[in-house]
Every structure is written in C-alpha cells, then in structure tokens.
Amino acid sequence: MAYRNKTYVAFDADSDIRYYRLMTAWKQSDYSEFNFCNAHDLTNIWQYSSEETIKRSLRERLLNTKIFVLLVGEKTKFLYKFVKWEIEQAIKLDLPIIVVNLNGIRQIDNNNCPAILRDKLALHISFNNKILQKSLEEWADIHSKYKREGKSGPFHYNQLTYKGLGL
DSSP states (O other): OOOOOEEEEEOOTTTSHHHHHHHHHHHHHHTOSOOEEETTOSTTHHHHSOHHHHHHHHHHHHHTEEEEEEEEOSSGGGOIIIIIHHHHHHHHTTOOEEEEETTOOSSOOTTTSOGGGTTSSEEEEESOHHHHHHHHHHHHHHHHHHHHTTOOSEEOOOHHHHHHTTO
16 A cells, blocks of 8 residues: 555646645745645646546545645536546545635635535635645644544634634
8 A cells, every 4th residue: 555645636727726836836935844746747648648547647646645635716616527536536535635715715615615525524724825734734633533533524723723823
C-alpha cells in the first residue's frame, strides 16, 4: 500500500483554477508545510487519454492521499464526469475531506455543495490561507476521532476560530 502523505485538490478546472493557483502561491510565499497534488496537471493526459486512463491515474494519486480538498464554486455540483467521481473515490477510501467554499461561506453551503457530500463527514470552510492551513494541520486527526465516535455530517469551525486567526 502506498504511503499517504499528499493533499489532493479537486476543483472545476474551467472556472476555478485561479483559486488553485492562488493556493500554490500561498504555499510558495509562506513556505507552508502542506503538500498538494493538482489532479489537473497530468502532463498531457487530459488531452490525449481516455476517461478510463485518466481515472486510473487519478486513483493512483488518491491512493497516496492523506487528505482530500474540494474547492467548491458555483458550478462544482454539476460536474459529474471527474469531480463527482473524485469525491466518490475519496469517500470510498475514507479520506478526510475539506470542502472549501470559494464564496466565503464558513459552513456548509447547501446551494453549492455537491449533494453527495451534504451528509458526509467533512469540514466546510471559507477560502482563506490561514483557515485552510489550520484545517490541513488538524482535520485528519479530528476526522479519525469523529469516525471512531460514530459522528457524521458536515462540520465547520466556529466564529471564534476564525477570529483567533485574524479573520
């Protein structure tokens, strides 16, 4: 079995790639310790490969994943071919899931969150480097604890947590 040490980021590459690029800039500028893989950088695999080949490559990346991050924009819930499949795989692999709302909402956004995640054990946060870093550092352990306790459903940080981070 592969060693799980990566953060997998899924998103709508057509509409929301600028947010992913901003995350990479945060990582480079503040030397954050999290390491994430862009499922959309598969060196030409998207352009020349079958859906089956792409999904096989994505699954390999998911097998090396410690935590799954989903950037949720206005169109994310409508993406079935790859994004929904990635979410399904993350759930099957029992990966801790962080749902990042690109519209600033700090808890589950029932209007934009993909239906498959609405009742799943997942942390819902706003798009901000400080809260994302905190989530990446803490959620895997909290997720494991909650699973052992039989908890499920959407979770979010309270306002005091955001305030403590200066947000």
